[in-house]
Amino acid sequence: MQDNDPQSTRDLVIAAAIRLFGHQGYEATTVRQIALAAGGQNVALVSYYFGSKEGLRRACAQEIVARIHRIFPTAPDEMPAAGQAAAERQLETLLSLFLDFMTQVPEAEDLAAFVLRELTESGEVFDILYDGVIADRHRQLCRLWGQATGTDPESETTRLTAFSMLGQVLYFRIGRPVVVRRLGWSGIAPAETEQIKKILTTNLSAILAAYREDPE
Amino acid sequence: MQDNDPQSTRDLVIAAAIRLFGHQGYEATTVRQIALAAGGQNVALVSYYFGSKEGLRRACAQEIVARIHRIFPTAPDEMPAAGQAAAERQLETLLSLFLDFMTQVPEAEDLAAFVLRELTESGEVFDILYDGVIADRHRQLCRLWGQATGTDPESETTRLTAFSMLGQVLYFRIGRPVVVRRLGWSGIAPAETEQIKKILTTNLSAILAAYREDPE
DNA sequence: GCATGATTTAAACGGTTGTTTTATACAGGC
DNA sequence: GCCTGTATAAAACAACCGTTTAAATCATGC
Structure with a gap:
């Protein structure tokens, strides 16, 4: 559970959330699933970093915007x-x-x-x-x-x-x-x-x- | 709560479920919402008629198949x-x-x-x-x-x-x-x-x- | 080396979930 | 009349939900 990744825990959570939200839907995805998929993180991290599950959803959207801008520059x-x-x-x-x-x-x-x-x-x-x-x-x-x-x-x-x-x-x-x-x-x-x-x-x-x- | 409709309670539940499943997703929809939207029916009816929420989901799909066959006959x-x-x-x-x-x-x-x-x-x-x-x-x-x-x-x-x-x-x-x-x-x-x-x-x-x- | 703030953890919170149980109402056959 | 099976009702079930709390851990500046 050490921090060996270059990615921060926050980024790991967002990446897992995008994957799960996209694949099974926002409501169908639990924050515990996300925490687990982000490398066995703790559930409380979602509230800590994003305020709420809905805040995580917004953060995912902003991350997607940034990622697509990187792939397809305007x-x-x-x-x-x-x-x-x-x-x-x-x-x-x-x-x-x-x-x-x-x-x-x-x-x-x-x-x-x-x-x-x-x-x-x-x-x-x-x-x-x-x-x-x-x-x-x-x-x-x-x-x-x-x-x-x-x-x-x-x-x-x-x-x-x-x-x-x-x-x-x-x-x-x-x-x-x-x-x-x-x-x-x-x-x-x-x-x-x-x-x-x-x-x-x-x-x-x-x-x-x-x-x-x-x-x- | 008398049975004045030509539609059976079963059909009412399916109609409400298609509407709610389609609009907000399967997981996001609760069986209590469906029962309420079907005219204030009881929650237990879903299990009684369809075995489970997942069974209701299948019944919805079959109803959609039938309905589209009616609208667009092959x-x-x-x-x-x-x-x-x-x-x-x-x-x-x-x-x-x-x-x-x-x-x-x-x-x-x-x-x-x-x-x-x-x-x-x-x-x-x-x-x-x-x-x-x-x-x-x-x-x-x-x-x-x-x-x-x-x-x-x-x-x-x-x-x-x-x-x-x-x-x-x-x-x-x-x-x-x-x-x-x-x-x-x-x-x-x-x-x-x-x-x-x-x-x-x-x-x-x-x-x-x-x-x-x-x-x- | 110790105070400070950010991060991570475990445990618990009240509320809601799908389902089950149990009981009641209601029909039609005899 | 009563019996039988279907349909509806209310209540309770354990399990899980998102969130909060409070304590532990870590890094860092001094």
């Missing part, structure tokens, strides 16, 4: 106005990286599950996540989309289309068990991610082409 | 081999109905939330839902997709593409709070659903066109 607000072809290529790599993260990075499962649950409950934590990670990323996607199609990046059509593209990626994380079972896969290894990537890339360029020849 | 296995244009129109109405259901029917929120949660937990109830509602509907979608593009309806590409289309629809239910906030809407009224429908229809025909001119 692009500078004003980007060089690339051409349509360049913007399309940037869109492609953006969605590709997002898919890789969602299907391949192990910790993404916990993060996505946590965000998903908070999203359904629409509590106070939802605001932290929306302001911290969702809004900026979506705006960036819309900016690229506007450049690639030559349309208003903040039009209602663009914003909704951006969500429809995100939905495609996210389903392969949220609906992963369904996809795996229906495809007869044993999981989503890098080879399967490439297979999905081909589908999404095809969809992307097809939709972009439709908007370019008829900007509505 | 198409007969062999459909008249319609032409490509007819198949595309059928795809369009199918996704359109699905979106309507997901965004407009009030009870869809509870059903979708329930399914979503069970999907994340991958327990025994997930099997009931996959076998009962997901597999058949996805196969039907693939069949139509095959007809509309002239490709193998059970190829890996077709099955994945079908999921990518479903993902687009589902995001507007799962991510509803995000969409509403980002678009500055106050909710998703029928007018907003039509707006989304335009986007999804555009995407659908664009992707179909891509596969038709290059079947890969």
Whole structure:
């Protein structure tokens, strides 16, 4: 029970909490489970460090915001106005990286599950996540989309289309068990991610082409 | 507390449980809440009728399967081999109905939330839902997709593409709070659903066109 | 080496959980 | 009438919940 880790006890508790909250839900997770999963820590630490179980929940959300900022740094607000072809290529790599993260990075499962649950409950934590990670990323996607199609990046059509593209990626994380079972896969290894990537890339360029020849 | 309802007490309990399980999660919901929401019934009824809270959870899943069968009857296995244009129109109405259901029917929120949660937990109830509602509907979608593009309806590409289309629809239910906030809407009224429908229809025909001119 | 503050521990708190028990009301067959 | 099985009721059950308390341990500056 010595402190040999570089991580502080506080960080250990947060990491365990994100994993458990995401996997089984906030209410279903007990602080004793968290303390145990954090390396056999004491139950009282949750109250000590975070005030309450609800405080720990908030701390988890803030940690997620920080972690995603580290993984996907926000692009500078004003980007060089690339051409349509360049913007399309940037869109492609953006969605590709997002898919890789969602299907391949192990910790993404916990993060996505946590965000998903908070999203359904629409509590106070939802605001932290929306302001911290969702809004900026979506705006960036819309900016690229506007450049690639030559349309208003903040039009209602663009914003909704951006969500429809995100939905495609996210389903392969949220609906992963369904996809795996229906495809007869044993999981989503890098080879399967490439297979999905081909589908999404095809969809992307097809939709972009439709908007370019008829900007509505 | 007389039995004036046409619904049996059992059905009342299941209805209340689906609503509460979907809205706040299985663990977060107490059997006393359910009994109260079912019209002030007694707590012991849950054990009496369903054996346990977990048994009630299974009964909810089976009820959801039955209800969705009632709303979206499965198409007969062999459909008249319609032409490509007819198949595309059928795809369009199918996704359109699905979106309507997901965004407009009030009870869809509870059903979708329930399914979503069970999907994340991958327990025994997930099997009931996959076998009962997901597999058949996805196969039907693939069949139509095959007809509309002239490709193998059970190829890996077709099955994945079908999921990518479903993902687009589902995001507007799962991510509803995000969409509403980002678009500055106050909710998703029928007018907003039509707006989304335009986007999804555009995407659908664009992707179909891509596969038709290059079947890969 | 001792005072000081932060960290960790064990134990207990009242309250709530799912379930069981026991008793009561109510139907229909004989 | 009574008997039988189903349905509802109230109360109690042990187990567990999040939180608090109070004491022990640790690191650190002086």
